[in-house]
Amino acid sequence: MSAITHNVEFLVESHWARMNxxxxxxxxxxESAYxxxxxxxxxYVPLPEDDDPTEHFESHKNILESSFKTIVFSAMAxxxxxxxxxxxxxGDDYAEKYLDKLDIVGKWVVVPKLICGKPLNISGPAINSLRELIHAxxxxxxxxxxPGLPDSELIRKADKQMSKIINRTDVAFKAVVLLSLELNRVLEVKTGALPFFEADMKSLTEERHSKRIWDVIHRCRKIDADNAIP
Structure with a gap:
């Protein structure tokens, strides 16, 4: 059986003009939460053995709340x-009728390929980070x-349950950056679907990011560059 090759031209819009x-x-x-x-x-203030634990509980609360906001809003983005x-x-009709039924990872895999004929790397850092983000x-x-009044086994279970969420905080925001970088690279246009994190767009965002966030963005740029197929 012989194969047939079809040559298809793809038109990729370079604007992101929409309302709401x-x-x-x-x-x-x-980003702010991260x-x-x-x-x-x-x-972080460790739990003291004998002193007033108020500062520890406040410190723990800050970690939890900022972690939850990072995860939830990264996923929403x-x-x-x-x-x-x-x-x-x-087109809106096609997106709502056929693509909206897919889960979020499926959308990020399918949509770029429909647009330009090339998918994001399904085993690459962006999609893998997205998977972890959605789990969290x-x-x-x-x-x-x-249950309340826990025994030692329940305490261990509770700590493990919360740690699995908190430990994905770092990957949550990185997923947004990595997806933006890989999407724009694959489509070969700055789509604007997510904020720009490319080095050549630094002038647009230089004053918006803290030194900590800039360090994360730089690491993500290197990860994306290493993942790019020559």
Missing amino acids: VLAWSYTDIA DDYMVANEN CEAAIFDLAAIQL RNALVHHKSL
Whole structure:
């Protein structure tokens, strides 16, 4: 059996003009929360043996709240961005009727390929980070508490339950940056579905990011560059 090759031209829109776009706002909230999370971790107050534990509990609360906001708003940014992208490039009717039924990872895999014939790397750092982010988001959205008056086994279970969420905070914001970088690289245009994190767009965002966030962005740029196929 012989194979038939079809040559197809793809038209990729280079604008992102839509109303009520929220992906950038969600990203800003996630970034601010992630910066707060890193500060809270740097200033963590351990539980004292004999002194007043108030500062410890306040410190722990800051870590939890900033972690949860980072995870939830990062996921919201990714969800909103991929719909905006599909609607701009493929049409609102097509996006709502056929693509909106997919889960968020499926959307990020399918939509770029429909637009330009090339998918994001399904085993690459951006999609893998998105998978971890969605696991953490789902763990928060569908969270189930544990019995009170716990024994030592329940305490270990509770600590493990919360640690699995908190430990994905770093990857949550990185998922947004990595997806933006890989998407723009694959489509060969700055789509605007998510904020820009490329080095040549530094002038647009230089004053918006803290030194901690800049370090994360630089690491993500290197990860994306290493993942790029020559």
